[in-house]
Amino acid sequence: MRVAPSLIIGAVLSLAFVVMALVSLVWTPFDVTALAVGNRLVPPGDAHWLGTDHFGRDIFSMILVGARTSIAVALVAVGVGMVIGVPLGLTAASRAGSWFDDLIMRGNDLVFAFPALIIAILITAIFGPGAINAIIAIGIFNIPVFARLTRGAALSLWTRDFILAARLAGKGRARISLEHILPNVSNTLLVQATIQFSLAILAEAGLAYVGLGAQPPVPSWGRMLAEAQTMIALAPHVALVPGLAIVSTVLGLNLFGDGLRDLFDPRLQRGPA
Amino acid sequence: MSLVTVEGVTLSIGDTPVLNGVSLEIAPGEVLGLVGESGSGKSMTALSVLKLLPVGARVAGQIAFDGRDIIAASEREMVALRGDEIGMIFQEPMTALNPLMTIGDQVAETARIHTRVGRSEARALAKAMLERVGLPHDRIAHTRYPHELSGGQRQRVGIAMAVVLRPKLLIADEPTTALDVTTQAQILDLLRGLVRDEGMALMLITHDLAVVAGMADSIAVMDKGVVVERGTVLEVLQAPRNAYTKKLIAASTHVPVRQRGKQGGALLEVEGLCKDYALPRTSLFGPHETMRAVDHVSFTIKAGESVGLVGESGSGKSTLARAILGLETVTAGHVLLKGQAVHAAGRAAFATLRDMQMVFQDPYGSFDPRQKVGRLVAEPLHLLGSGAPKGAALEGRVDSALKAVGIEPGMADRYIHEFSGGQRQRIAIARALIIEPALIVLDEAVSAIDVSVRAQILDLLADLGDRLGHAYLFISHDLGVVRAITDRVLVMAGGKIVEAGPTADVLERPAHAYTKTLVAAAPRLAG
């Protein structure tokens, strides 16, 4: 099988991002909570590879820890979306046209009417800001995405003859959903998961930027940008570095997802071996 | 002077050779039947004449149309030729029309782009041509969209689009394959009339020798990218010289040898079966209207008997099959298998399924692409519950089922995409056999496979029926197949069984008006 270059570039970028997050668990060049006002806004150089911010904190260290924040929020949020959304979608499709299916679909439409940002605003208005809010908001937003995708893919499978064959073997809806439907939609789900993961990272950055995400002193890329905004003319690197980190991570995940899609696409696969 | 001359044309798409030196000729006004099985290159030959080839196709050789060199022609010259001097009709009437454009506009478009006529003149031309193909404006408004028309009507629109400028050559690629037998007969009639009235030449591409026999002046038989035999219809069908042609003709008229007899008592009893479907509401608060798909159907199948169920699409035969198997609830009536009710409350269907399995039409869609063949074939053993064989016993059972249908047991480790259409249908039969049912329902089981493979599958079915003694319910739109393999036939129309009796009697001396039309419409190759 030929692997597209975009898949490799995407995998490398995504992997780099995961490695950064893991490294930050055991080591960072500087302590990200140590303030050194005398050392503020140092441009990139030998001591501080990517410079320091307005509190004198090492930006490279903050990027490493920020990767951890992004990964944790995005991973849990997409996980929540999949763990709730996929079974809902499978069940709805196995009972297409029933009241349960209707309920799931109407519920989906309703959640779609609340963009993640609005959910975050609602939660923050009541419980105050925090990383958990971001997870809940992005997670809720992901549920209908996966429910709808799973249902759609499963519905088209339910019309196929091999499902009839399974019913002729006396298998019930739940068993068919697990044995035949889920394996056949797993590629689609995997591709969507990488895309949702990259969207979640963008969303987390946006929420953190407006103060609805991770709170100080937990470093996050979005808040680094918010703090850098007033200094952008003075020290552009403070704003450039976190932004580039977000772009390359999201780009990597998107390329990886596209590459996977092409890899799985039967139209692009070679015929019988 | 011939209208079309194709001489030594080779074509490859990427690295795959498709045509290996095709030669044929069509005289003005001549009807040429281009016959071959799937993958023989007949469609590509037609598209080469129009120079409408897929991306990456390389073509060489000589193609002349009306004295013009097609291979050397510029795209601009080809655009002028297509639709004006050469018209083409495609196989799939469902997808060949633009869903967002009215049928009148689609026919008028051909006229608008080739001539300088105005909008209203083009409309008038389109109107006249749609009337000519049997779609008068007062019956089928020309402002309708394709989805509002039946398959046969759409194919008429496709024909109108192709012939509105009265081309010298009409290419029809399997124009009736997707249609019912009676509709097919009407469309073929229409084509015959158009060719005669307008003096058009027709290149009729088909896999069905019987269609060609009734339509064409001459035949070209294609196999593996080459024309293996050319001649008049009589020459080729009565005295074929080429080995492949002989094989094809033999397969088309093949009747498997069956030992009749050995029939037991009543196996399947269907009594007053009705199935209603709810239609979408027509008014917001009105009641659901229902459509009766199966209407008071009663019949019996005896153990070991082979029964055909014939009908066109929409006749209710597939719904009936699913209701018999317990895959559908029923509105009224009952189905008994070995005296046990299929539709009783609880899990009765589970019990009756041990004696009743099915083989589906589509050899591609009826297997889970993510499971290996061994697991696919073993699936019905789930019906045995805790008594299902495990380990070596399971393997042995799968092996013997595969062996029975002529598949190497060693192939159980492969995935289904590694098999050809014919092999897949064998595997489907193995899957039905593994539970040793008393009745196997075959839903158009040989409709999607090539003629030569079809003959082998029919032989296999006949042999298995003789050896294992199970009964068949053979659902098909193809009278030839039903004639070849069944003892008795049921004819279904509008949800009702309109005629039943011994196969030979019903098909030779139909009593009901509908059966008469059906038998008359079916193209037949004199055997």
Next chain:
Amino acid sequence: MTRFLLCRTISLLASLLVASLVIFLVLEVLPGDPARFMLGLNTSPEALAALREQLGLTAPLPARYLGWLAGMAVGDFGISYTYRVPVADLIVERLWVSLPLALYALTLSTLIAIPVGVLAAANRNGLIDFSAMGLTQIGIALPNFWFAMLLVLAFAVNLRWFSSGGFPGWQDPGAAVRALTLPAIALALPQASILARVMRSSLIDTLDEDYVRTARAKGLTRGQALWRHALRNALIPVVTIMGLQFSFLLAGAIIIENVFYLPGLGRLAFQAISARDLIVVRSVVMILVFAVITITFLVDIAYALIDPRLRRRAP
């Protein structure tokens, strides 16, 4: 068609009703006592009682919900607790920034995306396609607020073509449009990248359809077949994405308003959150949700206009 419209309208109203109920439950029931929540812990019983009275919290829940609905139906969103003015006035004032911004961005995004997507599809696997898809891949990965900051750095700080923020009001429409231009570009480019990719893949799919081959067999050139047959069919998924994007642009504007200090709905929401003004929060959220649901409704109608298969058969 009328039946289709009627059905869609009923489901629109039902969605709005359920959405309003959700908002009401979250903001009025979840905090327990909204008045105490808004005033904080150290407050006098008299002030609490006065606010309860003013907010109508003395009435039972169903009555409060219905009262809120009835008020909104006549344009009465209540009185802001912090601003001491009718919330409706606040919202209308802010909508005059947020709505034009979203529309501006949607227009830009569509004007960029459709031609790029069509060109890329028409030259599939060619140089144009390759570079367009590379650029859109980067565009999708851009966080719009960061892109906005870069735009400010380049065009406001360095080139001084635009001001770096603020909004002069609509008294001078030219200046207002100028003030919205950088924010609109920042919002539009990432969305245009997505839309262009959808346009391209949708058009590539329809170009492979049988009816495009039929059109070519009629004698249409590749270009004619693309414009007359493939494009309109390809627009169906594009319209869906445009609908989703308009909602996203309205909500996404909340973030961009922060970069450019624009007095839009988003800034109103953030100010209301920090001031714990639940009256304003629920109204802003309701307005945004109303917009999203209404746009979904309009997209459904647009579908039916594009695709006759979705209309009821004419009698």
